[in-house]
Amino acid sequence: MVMGRDVRVEYQGRDRYGRIVGKVLVEEMDACLAQVHSGMAWHYKKYQAAQSPTDRTTYAAEEDGARGRREGLWSDPYAEPPWDFRRRQKGL
Numbered sequence: 001m002v003m004g005r006d007v008r009v010e011y012q013g014r015d016r017y018g019r020i021v022g023k024v025l026v027e028e029m030d031a032c033l034a035q036v037h038s039g040m041a042w043h044y045k046k047y048q049a050a051q052s053p054t055d056r057t058t059y060a061a062e063e064d065g066a067r068g069r070r071e072g073l074w075s076d077p078y079a080e081p082p083w084d085f086r087r088r089q090k091g092l
Contacts, residue, residue: 001034002024002026002031005026006026007024007025007031009023009024009025010025011023012050023055033058033062036062036066037065037066038066038071038072039071039073039074040072040073043059043062043063044083046083
């Protein structure tokens with residue numbers, strides 16, 4: 001989707017680890033939203049307050065749609081959010 005293409009990153013801040021919290025645009029396509037739509041990514045709601053109201057609503061709706069279609073990661077009844085996986089791994 002983005003390999004070998006020019007991208008633009010729009011962001012308002014960083015998380016507690018210094019990582020950019022934002023979205024990746026290829027031309028005018030939101031690559032992050034496309035991944036959420038196809039069930040290849042989660043809408044990380046912990047940072048949704050940093051999104052515009054329109055993005056927040058759109059991302060949530062796209063995730064709900066992918067879940068409803070059981071597309072991508074949603075085809076796995078035991079899909080585990082990456083933040084839960086990382087937390088569980090720290091406890092090992």
